[in-house]
Amino acid sequence: MKRVFSGVQPSGSLTIGNYLGALRHFTRLQYEADCYFCVVDLHALTVPQDPEELYQNTLNTARLFVACGVDPKQATIFVQSHVPAHTTLSWLMECNTYYGELRRMTQFKDKAAKHDVVTAGLFTYPALMAADILLYQTDEVPVGEDQRQHLELTRDIAMRMNNRFGPLFKVPEPYIAPKTAGGRIMSLQNPAEKMSKSSDDPRSYIALLDPPDVVRKKIRSAVTDSGREIRYDPEEKPALSNLLVIYSLATGESIDSLEERYRNSGYGQFKADLAEAVVELLAPIQERFRELSEPGVIENILAEGADRAERVAAETLARVQAAMGLVPRHAAAVSSSRQETRAPSSIT
Ligand code: TYM
Numbered sequence: 001m002k003r004v005f006s007g008v009q010p011s012g013s014l015t016i017g018n019y020l021g022a023l024r025h026f027t028r029l030q031y032e033a034d035c036y037f038c039v040v041d042l043h044a045l046t047v048p049q050d051p052e053e054l055y056q057n058t059l060n061t062a063r064l065f066v067a068c069g070v071d072p073k074q075a076t077i078f079v080q081s082h083v084p085a086h087t088t089l090s091w092l093m094e095c096n097t098y099y100g101e102l103r104r105m106t107q108f109k110d111k112a113a114k115h116d117v118v119t120a121g122l123f124t125y126p127a128l129m130a131a132d133i134l135l136y137q138t139d140e141v142p143v144g145e146d147q148r149q150h151l152e153l154t155r156d157i158a159m160r161m162n163n164r165f166g167p168l169f170k171v172p173e174p175y176i177a178p179k180t181a182g183g184r185i186m187s188l189q190n191p192a193e194k195m196s197k198s199s200d201d202p203r204s205y206i207a208l209l210d211p212p213d214v215v216r217k218k219i220r221s222a223v224t225d226s227g228r229e230i231r232y233d234p235e236e237k238p239a240l241s242n243l244l245v246i247y248s249l250a251t252g253e254s255i256d257s258l259e260e261r262y263r264n265s266g267y268g269q270f271k272a273d274l275a276e277a278v279v280e281l282l283a284p285i286q287e288r289f290r291e292l293s294e295p296g297v298i299e300n301i302l303a304e305g306a307d308r309a310e311r312v313a314a315e316t317l318a319r320v321q322a323a324m325g326l327v328p329r330h331a332a333a334v335s336s337s338r339q340e341t342r343a344p345s346s347i348t
Helices: 014-030 053-065 083-095 099-103 104-113 121-134 146-165 210-218 238-251 257-263 266-291 297-324 333-341
Strands: 003-008 034-039 076-079 140-142 173-177
Touching: 003 014, 003 121, 014 034, 014 053, 014 140, 014 238, 014 266, 034 297, 053 076, 053 257, 053 266, 053 297, 076 297, 083 121, 083 297, 099 121, 104 121, 104 146, 121 146, 140 146, 146 173, 146 297, 210 266, 238 257, 238 266
Parallel strands: 003 034, 003 140, 034 076, 140 173
Antiparallel strands: none
16 A cells, blocks of 8 residues: 655644645545654744744644544554654764755745744754655655655655665655645735745735634735736736635636636625635634544544554664664664665565
C-alpha cells in the first residue's frame, strides 16, 4: 500500500488555503494509502511563538484535521514532538545538506526578511522537513505549491544519502494540485501573495473557524480588479481569479459555469454568493470542531497516533544510524541493527 505523509504547522488558525491546498486531499488519500498526518509543532518554533498559543494551536490544528474529515481510524494523526526520531534524523539530514542549498530556499529568504532575529532553526527548517517525510518511507506528499522547493530538496537529500550509504529512503513524489484546483490560494488583500495563517492582517485570510459574519465581511472587503466582468484571467484579473477558484472549489461548480452564470452580474452579487458558499463549506467543519473540543478526545487520538508513528519511524532511524556508522547503545542491538542495514528490496 502506498504511504502518504504531510505536515501542517500550528502557527495560527488554519485557513481555507490550508484546506483547499492540503487538508482536502488528506481526506481522500486516507482511503487509498497508509497516511501519516502530522502537526509540526517543532517547525512552528523556528519563529517566535507564545507558549500558551502554541499549545492551543497544536491541539486545535489536530482537531481541525479530524473536523475536516481525516478519520483517526483510517489515518495516523500525531504531533511531531511526540516522536523524537524526527529531531534525531533531522540532525543526520543536516549533516548531509549543504549550506548553499538551504540559503537558496525562497521560504527562508521571505521569512528571514520579515523577522528581526533569524534563528538557526529557521535556516535548517527544510532538513527537519526532509526528516519528517523520509522517516516514513513516503511515496507521496500532498502539499500546496509553496512547499515544492522543500520537496525537491528532500528528494535531493534522499538520493544523496542513498548513493552514499546504500538504499535507506524511498524518494518521495510531491502531490501538488494545479492553481485552479487549490494548489495556491492567494491573499484576499494582495493577490500577489499567498493566503497565509501567519499574516498580520486577518482580512487577508479566511480562517476555518471564522464565524459566518466574519467570513461575509472579509469577502466583502476582498480587493478586486478594475472592470466589472467576472472572468478567470490570472494575468489581468488576479484578485477575481482567486475568488473564482475559491468559489469553484467550495461548491464543485466549474469556473466556466460560474463565468457563464455571472456574465451579467457585478462584483457585489458575485461576492455575496461566494460568501454564502464559503459559510456553507465551513459550517460542518465548525460543528465537528466543537464536538472535538471535549477534554481528552483529541489527546487520546494523538497519543495513539504517536505510538503508531513511532513504530515506523524507529525502524528507519535505526537503519540510518547503523548505515552511517553510529554504534547502537546496547550490545544486543549491535548484531540485529547491523543485519538491518540493508533496506528491503522495495525501496528504490
Ligand atoms: P504550512 O503549515 O504553511 O501549510 C500547511 C499546508 O497547507 C498548504 N498551504 C496552502 N495551499 C494552497 N494555498 C495556500 N495559500 C496555502 N497555504 C498553505 C501548504 O503548502 C501545506 O501543504 N513546511 C510545511 C509543513 C511541513 C510539512 C512537512 C509538509 C513540515 N514538515 C512534511 C509536508 C511534509 C508548512 O509550513 O506548511
